[in-house]
Amino acid sequence: MGADRSYAYGAAAGLLGDLLLGDPRRGHPVAVFGRAAAAVERVLWHDHRGWGALHTAVCAGGAVALGAVAERAVRRSPAASVALAGAATWAVVGGTSLAREARTVGRALEAGDIEAARARLPHLCGRDPQALDADGIARAVVESVAENTSDAVVGALVWGAVGGVPGLLGFRAVNTLDAMVGHKSARFRRYGWASARLDDLAGWPGARLTAVLAAAAGPDPRGALRAWRADARKHPSPNAGPVEASFAGALGVRLGGTLSYGGRVEHRPVLNGDSGRAVQATDIDRAVRLSRRVGLLALGATVAARRLVKGRGK
Numbered sequence: 575m576g577a578d579r580s581y582a583y584g585a586a587a588g589l590l591g592d593l594l595l596g597d598p599r600r601g602h603p604v605a606v607f608g609r610a611a612a613a614v615e616r617v618l619w620h621d622h623r624g625w626g627a628l629h630t631a632v633c634a635g636g637a638v639a640l641g642a643v644a645e646r647a648v649r650r651s652p653a654a655s656v657a658l659a660g661a662a663t664w665a666v667v668g669g670t671s672l673a674r675e676a677r678t679v680g681r682a683l684e685a686g687d688i689e690a691a692r693a694r695l696p697h698l699c700g701r702d703p704q705a706l707d708a709d710g711i712a713r714a715v716v717e718s719v720a721e722n723t724s725d726a727v728v729g730a731l732v733w734g735a736v737g738g739v740p741g742l743l744g745f746r747a748v749n750t751l752d753a754m755v756g757h758k759s760a761r762f763r764r765y766g767w768a769s770a771r772l773d774d775l776a777g778w779p780g781a782r783l784t785a786v787l788a789a790a791a792g793p794d795p796r797g798a799l800r801a802w803r804a805d806a807r808k809h810p811s812p813n814a815g816p817v818e819a820s821f822a823g824a825l826g827v828r829l830g831g832t833l834s835y836g837g838r839v840e841h842r843p844v845l846n847g848d849s850g851r852a853v854q855a856t857d858i859d860r861a862v863r864l865s866r867r868v869g870l871l872a873l874g875a876t877v878a879a880r881r882l883v884k885g886r887g888k
Contacts, residue, residue: 578884580652581738582877584659589873596670603665626765637747641740662739666746668726669869673862676715680858683708713853716861717829720821721814723865725749728872729780735876748776781813785820791867792824801846808843822846827853
């Protein structure tokens with residue numbers, strides 16, 4: 575069995591494992607990595623870009639190296655290679671947990687329990703829930719589902735197809751570091767700069783593939799492509815822009831606008847403002863279903879691309 579076939583079987587098994595099992599309650603590998611990265615930060619932190627770049631190199635490089643060592647150790651055993659790729663894929667993708675949290679907030683909103691929805695929202699995104707009404711919470715959830723479909727599913731599959739297990743682990747490490755230190759707080763404005771820029775680079779291909787697949791799998795492909803073309807560049811994030819715009823057009827809703835993070839108010843451009851309506855609680859489940867379809871299509875597309883490239887290289 576070739577390496578491309580072992581990866582294909584393993585990636586499919588890992589994605590199926592995520593669909594059936596979700597994330598473990600305790601001891602998740604990403605959480606273990608986060609604690610290790612936090613320990614490295616405590617040793618290295620200085621208010622300087624260079625020290626932050628070293629932190630990024632140590633943590634992300636360590637994850638890639640671990641994946642390379644593990645992959646080399648099992649290369650002679652097809653069964654072990656499949657198992658390793660499956661375990662790595664399951665560890666780095668998070669589609670089921672994303673769907674579960676989104677639907678929990680959606681059920682609370684549909685039941686009219688806005689306080690329960692506000693209490694649950696921080697499990698999904700960093701918005702200030704007290705500043706949001708029911709429609710604002712629903713919009714925050716749909717935006718989070720869209721962005722995390724790229725970050726937690728499609729991006730990982732793209733880099734797995736490119737680099738196997740080291741690619742999977744490296745992408746998740748970069749994405750986790752960005753969440754930990756890549757924001758513009760006083761402590762991390764300079765120290766987290768390298769993590770944020772590397773995450774932008776690593777997330778670029780997955781974000782575009784997510785936007786393409788959202789258009790292909792959504793109920794309004796033309797609307798998705800129109801919103802992507804017209805509005806993606808308005809978003810402050812080079813990767814969230816195409817994804818959120820495509821989801822907005824596909825679902826026929828408006829995303830973006832005023833939001834609040836940690837007491838800081840941002841006024842973002844509205845995505846799909848000319849054609850979309852306000853997000854409602856029922857749109858959360860529609861976004862989750864679209865996210866599921868995009869993830870499955872991404873698995874097929876990335877595995878096929880890997881096999882095609884490997885086949886041409888022989």
